[in-house]
Amino acid sequence: MEISGRRLAKALFLNRFFQVLKTRPKAQIWPRRQKKPRIPAATPxxxxxxxxxxxxxxxxTDWTIEEVGAHxxxxxxxxxxxxxxxxxxxxxxxYRKLSRIL
Structure with missing residues (x-):
């Protein structure tokens, strides 16, 4: 696999850049994802x-089960x-069927 001069220069520059910063490339380029805040569960x-x-x-009511759930x-x-x-x-x-019978 042949590497072009421009790619090699870029790789060497980035390598030196991260050595000066004393960090890893991945930490700078791809910062860690922030965790989403958790929504507290409803109490019993x-x-x-x-x-x-x-x-x-x-x-x-005669609402559909979907409408009742949404409500x-x-x-x-x-x-x-x-x-x-x-x-x-x-x-x-x-439950609906039994409540109509009883």
Whole structure:
């Protein structure tokens, strides 16, 4: 592999440049990524209030499950359904169906 004079000069210049700075090239050219600030998880009391409201809405309204989830703060229907099932032990659809029968 042949290296052109210009590339070699650039490589030697950068090598000397980083020796003078007493640092590694990677640290200067690609600084470390900043971590994203974490959003604190909702407390159990908040989740309980959300799901109590969701239960009321599933019983008393004809809104879709997606609309109910969005109203209580979950934009993803699958995430809302998973959390609802984990919290109440039954899916939102089954909860609505049972509440209409009883």
């Amino acid at each position: 009391e908040v989740c309980s209030a959300h799901f109590c409201e969701a239960c009321r809405m599933l019983r008393d 209580v703060g979950y934009s993803d229907i699958h995430y809302f359904s998973r959390l609802f099932s984990a919290n109440k032990g039954i899916s939102p659809r089954a």
